[in-house]
Amino acid sequence: MERWSGTLKSECLRNEEYETPAQLEDIIRRFVDEYNSRRPHQSLGYATPSSWYFSGIAEAA
Template sequence: MHDALAEGRRIRLMTVIDTYTRECLHIEVDTSINGRKVTEILQRLVEANGKPKTILSDNGTEFTSNAVLRWSNQVEIDWQYIEPGKPYQNGNIESFNGKFRDECLNENWFLSLADTRRIVRKWVEDYNERRPHSALNGQTPRELASQLCVENFLPLREETTLTGTSN
């Protein structure tokens, strides 16, 4: 996903969600995102949240890079790719990205990378903590994640899929 700063410089965004809880785990904002950066982000997420069973992504070069293939083999996470030109195979992230674009990217004028990151963090906080989802029986993603932790489904994301895209 991409956008631009007010001065015209292009920025790239990589979104990562948990498909079970719908929780947005991270949105990376930078001028470029390569395979090495993807592995650094995902390693931090694994350390903070536990290892998912599967990661599902599009076929962007940052996700098909040798760095990503090595990392997923090393940490023993099944990495699956959607078929090229079939974004509906990754409907959860596509829906999330549509909301994110409509409600955050299209509604803000970003002055700098730092400004963009601050605005995106606030949007993610609102999305995760204050917005009920009909698919979650009216719970927020954070409420469902907390409930699962209390019910001893730890590590929380072991049986779920992380979904990422940076188109």
């Protein structure tokens, strides 16, 4: 969680400007979507967290 939080801060929040909490929420929501659905992770064999997670559920069923 600390690593994710650091990534959020360094790659997202330092580069974005916002004026309201709703704008900040939208920025974070877009980052989470990018991080989980589109960004490959080396520790997951270059799969995205979403694809890795849901493939495990499909295999267990």
